[in-house]
Amino acid sequence: MLKNKLLLMLTVATTILANASVVIAQAPDGATCEEKLISYLQWKETPATEWSLQLNTKNGGNLQYIGAAHSDDTAHAQFRNIRQAWEAQKPTIAFFEGPDRGTASSEAETIKKFGESGYVRYLAKAAGIKTQSLEPSPQDEVN
Numbered sequence: 805m806l807k808n809k810l811l812l813m814l815t816v817a818t819t820i821l822a823n824a825s826v827v828i829a830q831a832p833d834g835a836t837c838e839e840k841l842i843s844y845l846q847w848k849e850t851p852a853t854e855w856s857l858q859l860n861t862k863n864g865g866n867l868q869y870i871g872a873a874h875s876d877d878t879a880h881a882q883f884r885n886i887r888q889a890w891e892a893q894k895p896t897i898a899f900f901e902g903p904d905r906g907t908a909s910s911e912a913e914t915i916k917k918f919g920e921s922g923y924v925r926y927l928a929k930a931a932g933i934k935t936q937s938l939e940p941s942p943q944d945e946v947n
Contacts, residue, residue, distance in 0.1 A: 868893050872920040878912045883923060890927050898928040898935045903942055 855871020870889055874883045900921040907926040908914040912925040928935045939945075 807919055866893075874919055876916050876919050878915045882920065883911075883915060886920065886923060887927070889929075895928075895931075896909075896933060898924050898933060899938050900935060902923045902937060902939060904935065 813875065857869040858866065859869075860866045868889055870886060872886070879890075902921050904925065905918050905922060907922055907929055908917050911923070911926060914922045918925070925935050
């Protein structure tokens with residue numbers, strides 16, 4: 805069961821999950837995680853498409869998924885939203901899209917150089933928590 809508090813940070817382009825094992829978690833509408841998964845072949849974007857999701861377990865664990873656009877604009881509202889979610893969630897691990905390209909010495913520099921995934925790594929580093937890419941390493945992708 806999901807016991808940790810997870811912040812899952814991915815961009816819009818990678819929000820479709822084709823296969824997943826069953827997770828005993830429920831969204832605010834009562835649907836299970838498995839019930840919310842659709843195949844890529846069945847998916848179509850609509851004006852009602854939601855890119856963020858919050859799942860909670862009965863034992864207090866939760867996962868917050870934040871859909872984001874690729875941006876290096878420090879004034880983009882998503883960075884304020886990510887920080888607010890981070891502070892409210894107090895995650896124990898953070899997932900991100902793409903390879904770990906590191907962080908810079910400040911929030912602004914990290915956003916300018918590494919975008920939204922770098923910003924999540926920056927927040928995690930400052931909080932002293934583990935990060936993990938949800939994608940295979942670039943080397944594993946070509947092998």
